[in-house]
Amino acid sequence: MQGYANPDLLWSPETLQARMGQPGLTIIDTRPAEMYAKGRIVGARHFDLYFVNTDDTDPAPLDAFTRMWANMLGWRGVRDTDTIVFYGAFTDMCAARGFWFAEYLGHKDVHVLDGGINAWTEAGLAIETESDPPKPQKFDASPAANTVATYQSVLTAMEDPDCVIVDNRSHDEFIGVDKRARHGGAIPTAKHLDWEDLYDHDTGCMKSATALREAFETMGITPDKDVTLYCNTGYRSAHAYLALRLLNYPRIRNYVGSWQEWGNRDGLPISKPAK
Numbered sequence: 001m002q003g004y005a006n007p008d009l010l011w012s013p014e015t016l017q018a019r020m021g022q023p024g025l026t027i028i029d030t031r032p033a034e035m036y037a038k039g040r041i042v043g044a045r046h047f048d049l050y051f052v053n054t055d056d057t058d059p060a061p062l063d064a065f066t067r068m069w070a071n072m073l074g075w076r077g078v079r080d081t082d083t084i085v086f087y088g089a090f091t092d093m094c095a096a097r098g099f100w101f102a103e104y105l106g107h108k109d110v111h112v113l114d115g116g117i118n119a120w121t122e123a124g125l126a127i128e129t130e131s132d133p134p135k136p137q138k139f140d141a142s143p144a145a146n147t148v149a150t151y152q153s154v155l156t157a158m159e160d161p162d163c164v165i166v167d168n169r170s171h172d173e174f175i176g177v178d179k180r181a182r183h184g185g186a187i188p189t190a191k192h193l194d195w196e197d198l199y200d201h202d203t204g205c206m207k208s209a210t211a212l213r214e215a216f217e218t219m220g221i222t223p224d225k226d227v228t229l230y231c232n233t234g235y236r237s238a239h240a241y242l243a244l245r246l247l248n249y250p251r252i253r254n255y256v257g258s259w260q261e262w263g264n265r266d267g268l269p270i271s272k273p274a275k
Contacts, residue, residue: 003209005248009099010114010206011085013123016041019083026082029117030094039127041087041113041120045076045134049094049101053233055260057150062256069101070141077134080107080141087113087120090204093195093235100238100254103245106142112242115205147241149228149255151262158189158269163226165190166219168236169259175273180232181263185270187230191219192273195236198243212243223249230255230262 004010011019019025020042027044029036036046052072054065078084084107086098095112102110113120121127149157157163167174167190174192176184186192197215199206206212221227227249229237234256241254255262262268 002206004246005209006246009111009242009246010091011111012114013120013125016085016113016120017123017125022083024079024082025085026078027085027087028076028078028098030086030088030092030098031117035089037129039117039121039129041117042126042128043131044087045078047072047076047098049097050235053256053260055257055264057148057152057255057257057261062148062150065256066105066141066143070105070139073102073105074139075136077137078139079137080105080139082109084110085113086110088116090116090118091199091206091239092116092204093239096239096242097235100147100234100241104144104147104254105139106144115203118204146251147253149230149253151255151257151265151268153253154187154228154230154255154262155268157226157228158187160226162224163228164221165228165230166221166237166240167192168195168229168231168240170194170196173232173259175275177275179263181259183263183270185263185272187262188269188271190230190271191221193219193221193240195231195239198239206243206246209247212247216244216247223247226251226253228253228255230258232259234258 029040029044086095088095172178229240231237244252
């Protein structure tokens with residue numbers, strides 16, 4: 001698919017349709033509740049991820065946030081042995097956020113529906129509006145610390161020439177014009193790559209491997225680097241995480257606190273890139 005090194009991370013509507021009914025397949029709709037109620041993929045569980053954030057990546061609050069996420073998946077009937085497929089309206093940041101969080105929790109069999117429910121319905125595949133509630137399960141998490149960044153690890157990465165920090169927010173956020181925290185600006189040394197440049201706005205699908213590779217490598221974001229991604233709350237950077245996983249970058253971290261932590265925590269360095 002599209003020349004990716006890890007093509008199985010993205011499923012086409014046809015791939016998902018062929019797997020429907022298989023034991024252990026769990027489909028998660030990440031859209032708002034009103035959209036889910038209007039129609040969803042048959043059997044999909046609902047988990048609106050938006051605003052499920054943390055702005056404190058010190059060890060204790062991050063550990064509590066991690067356990068909360070595992071519990072929320074379990075409450076929706078998701079088991080740590082399931083094949084999980086996240087989807088949104090398109091290949092969007094909420095579906096990607098679910099993907100990243102599942103990998104962070106140590107889950108190995110997780111995918112995103114490329115093009116989301118828009119691609120599903122355009123393919124003429126079935127949707128439903130009524131279903132039974134899921135039976136809660138236990139989701140045993142084994143967090144993968146090498147997939148998450150904290151403000152402390154970002155401070156270290158700033159000083160390491162083998163690390164690159166990537167800001168996936170809008171240009172106005174990056175230069176501090178659009179200020180969504182007490183302080184505006186960017187993390188020093190960060191390179192800017194807007195998440196909107198990573199998917200095809202006509203199809204809603206992720207861009208090809210060639211296009212993604214060019215977008216990252218032009219900015220000096222290469223596979224030999226330790227890559228830390230951030231945005232405002234860790235959603236747009238999760239989308240970039242998915243893109244880099246498709247390209248098989250070996251060392252990628254999503255800064256889950258992102259600007260909501262960095263821009264509100266006193267004492268952290270901030271740069272004001274030129275307009």
